[in-house]
Amino acid sequence: MELQEKISVPIFTAVEREVFLQDVYPLRRPAVLRGVDLGPCVERWTVEYLGNKGGNRDVKIHVSTEAQMDFLHKNFVYKTLPFNEFVKRASEMNHTDFFLSEDESYYLRSLGEDIRKEPAELNKQFPALADDFHIPPFFEPEQFFSSVFRISSCGLQLWTHYDVMDNLLAQVTGRKRVVLYSPQDALHLYLSGDKSEVLDIDGPDLKRFPEFVKARRYECVLEPGDLLFIPALWFHNTLALQFGVGVNVFWRHLPADSYDKKDPYGNKDPVAAARALQTLERALHCLDELPAEYRDFYGRRMIQRIQKQTHCDEQNTILPSSPLTKPA
Incomplete structure (x- = not known):
């Protein structure tokens, strides 16, 4: 394209x-x-x-x-x-x-x-x-x-x-x-x-x-x-x-x-990631109890919090601990 x-x-x-x-x-x-x-x-x-x-x-x-x-x-x-x-x-x-x-x-x-x-x-x-x-x-x-x-x-x-x-x-x-x-x-x-x-x-x-x-x-x-x-x-x-x-x-x-032990294809999200996504769904349901302007406000705060906690620059990707890798 x-x-x-x-x-x-x-x-x-x-x-x-x-x-x-x-x-x-x-x-x-x-x-x-x-x-x-x-x-x-x-x-x-x-x-x-x-x-x-x-x-x-x-x-x-x-x-x-x-x-x-x-x-x-x-x-x-x-x-x-x-x-x-x-x-x-x-x-x-x-x-x-x-x-x-x-x-x-x-x-x-x-x-x-x-x-x-x-x-x-x-x-x-x-x-x-x-x-x-x-x-x-x-x-x-x-x-x-x-x-x-x-x-x-x-x-x-x-x-x-x-x-x-x-x-x-x-x-x-x-x-x-x-x-x-x-x-x-x-x-x-x-x-x-x-x-x-x-x-x-x-x-x-x-x-x-x-x-x-x-x-x-x-x-x-x-x-x-x-x-x-x-x-x-x-x-x-x-x-x-x-x-x-x-x-x-x-x-x-x-x-x-x-990894999910019941995943024969190897494409299910890691266990911790799946738990986090489920928790996010529950959090979003909690926000449904609020008026629209409050949902918008606290949704933005959640997005900011997630980005701050998880953001990783592609140039600075850190490898997970593995017998394949050695610290530089």
Whole structure:
């Protein structure tokens, strides 16, 4: 979008663990990591190979006639297909067999065995493919949370959202554009939960979303074999420029008890944050007992108090305590 400030995501080449921990991770900003060894998956994961190795196990997928998938308004349907048939269809632009239309789009986000309790893990859901993918050793093994297998049709765009854990997006095959927004720009993104209501980030309705132009747009194009470091709370929106296969690796960078133990997706707000938001809702209900001018006055005082207590400059972001980080 031309009216937004546009910032290119920096690219680091041949990044090893120490370089990541010392030069990339402490900045708490997105970074493309190029030349990291992801294993033989980059060469092997063709449509034919995936179909043969993945077999005919059923997978639950998203199917949409719209290129811009909208989770808030659900402009897609959930369907089930054998994995090898899904891969075949997702790699095609037009389909002989289809659910909704000849040019429908497909998207797979792998799930745990018990989707209500278990996070996705590549070596459990797709063991025949897992050995091909090497998880970069950029965090401690006990911090690992999930490895999410993703496959999408060419042209498919996923809604803007944030996650509460740090993650690495490995673009194994195909090219993908990723647009990111800083947590500091949250007020310009018209949030509904963890998702932005602005679906079309390239041509937004500025009558509905006039503040969106103030959000700074960080952008990159991932090539096959690239990694993208996405720090927790950074909003991201992806557009598949080609049929593509990727793996998201999430890890707990906060103490384990900071996270909701009943969250298999890793996108529920940390326990303390959820409590604070609930307390805020109760406080707002208390203000409902007052006349409008009093609600306005005390609401402004609350806003001032919250800003004073919590404001953090992006340039002075402080990392949480973690075995990954050392004081400067």
